[in-house]
Amino acid sequence: MPVNNLTKVKSGFVNIFGKPNAGKSTLLNALMGEKLAIVSSKVQTTRHRIKGILTTDSYQIIFSDTPGIIDPKYKLHEKMMTAVKSALEDADLALLLVDINDDWNEVDGLFSSLRLKATALVVINKTDKTNPVKIKEAIDFFKDKKYCKETVAISALTASKVPELLDLIVQLLPEGEAFYNEDEISDLPTKFFVAEIIREKIYNLLEDEIPYHTTVIVNEFKQKSTLIKIRAEIIVQRESQKAIIIGEGGKMIREIGFQARKEIEQFVDQKIFLELFVKVRPKWRENELFLKEYGY
Numbered sequence: 001m002p003v004n005n006l007t008k009v010k011s012g013f014v015n016i017f018g019k020p021n022a023g024k025s026t027l028l029n030a031l032m033g034e035k036l037a038i039v040s041s042k043v044q045t046t047r048h049r050i051k052g053i054l055t056t057d058s059y060q061i062i063f064s065d066t067p068g069i070i071d072p073k074y075k076l077h078e079k080m081m082t083a084v085k086s087a088l089e090d091a092d093l094a095l096l097l098v099d100i101n102d103d104w105n106e107v108d109g110l111f112s113s114l115r116l117k118a119t120a121l122v123v124i125n126k127t128d129k130t131n132p133v134k135i136k137e138a139i140d141f142f143k144d145k146k147y148c149k150e151t152v153a154i155s156a157l158t159a160s161k162v163p164e165l166l167d168l169i170v171q172l173l174p175e176g177e178a179f180y181n182e183d184e185i186s187d188l189p190t191k192f193f194v195a196e197i198i199r200e201k202i203y204n205l206l207e208d209e210i211p212y213h214t215t216v217i218v219n220e221f222k223q224k225s226t227l228i229k230i231r232a233e234i235i236v237q238r239e240s241q242k243a244i245i246i247g248e249g250g251k252m253i254r255e256i257g258f259q260a261r262k263e264i265e266q267f268v269d270q271k272i273f274l275e276l277f278v279k280v281r282p283k284w285r286e287n288e289l290f291l292k293e294y295g296y
Helices: 024-032 075-090 103-113 132-144 162-172 190-205 239-246 248-268 288-293
Strands: 011-019 048-055 059-065 093-099 119-125 148-154 214-224 230-237 272-280
Touching: 011 024, 011 288, 024 048, 024 162, 048 230, 059 075, 059 103, 059 162, 075 288, 093 103, 093 162, 103 132, 119 132, 119 162, 132 148, 132 248, 148 162, 190 214, 190 230, 190 248, 230 248, 239 248, 239 272
Parallel strands: 011 059, 011 093, 093 119, 119 148, 230 272
Antiparallel strands: 048 059, 214 230
16 A cells, blocks of 8 residues: 555665675665574575665665576475566666676676666675776676666675765656555564574584475464464475484474574564474475475
């Protein structure tokens, strides 16, 4: 529903695209001023299109963090790329995010292939990990590309130049009515973010391929008198993966729960009781029914 008291504001959809690990989720969090998207050093952490709604008296921006653009290897990947496609179609402004240390020609090929209809800014990220000479070279490389209206060099991790990027975004957005109430920060339910926080801890605590074979479902989210009771299932593909996530004597799953609980309590601003279970669903990443059940 449009916000009646926010007419004639700058408003629109600003969607973030790039290769895996370019820093899209970190940028969304920096622009929002709070953590909505989970972050990991591993690639392909983001699986869904995650919207963050930033509202002031003069603008409402609906940011979208999208999965890193890849060639799909299985049905889960196909679902992820469908999320990217939908974001390409409804963007009023596209942020094309570049890791400054990536191969620029490869990134240029990727951006050229998107066939964007929206105005696009090339955002050169991770400037905290390089020098001014390389930053200028990156700006010079991208500034004359057909898809590029302007280039901005930032560090999403340190928030360097992020306020300047936000000012530019506001300038380029059209005027219109706001799409959401001013107190909303996302169109996704709290249960989604709880599951994502748990999944982030799996990415951070477990090595190799285990996180990529895993998803998390929140089955119960009940408000009690003094706390919220949460029951979540960690889904894996094989019994051997279940054993690793549980750990010797339950050590690993307790650590996942401990780290997740602290962050979930901050997110919901209330004490929680968290129960975690591990279930084996063979080849769930290829199963259309499972993918639908798990929100993909």
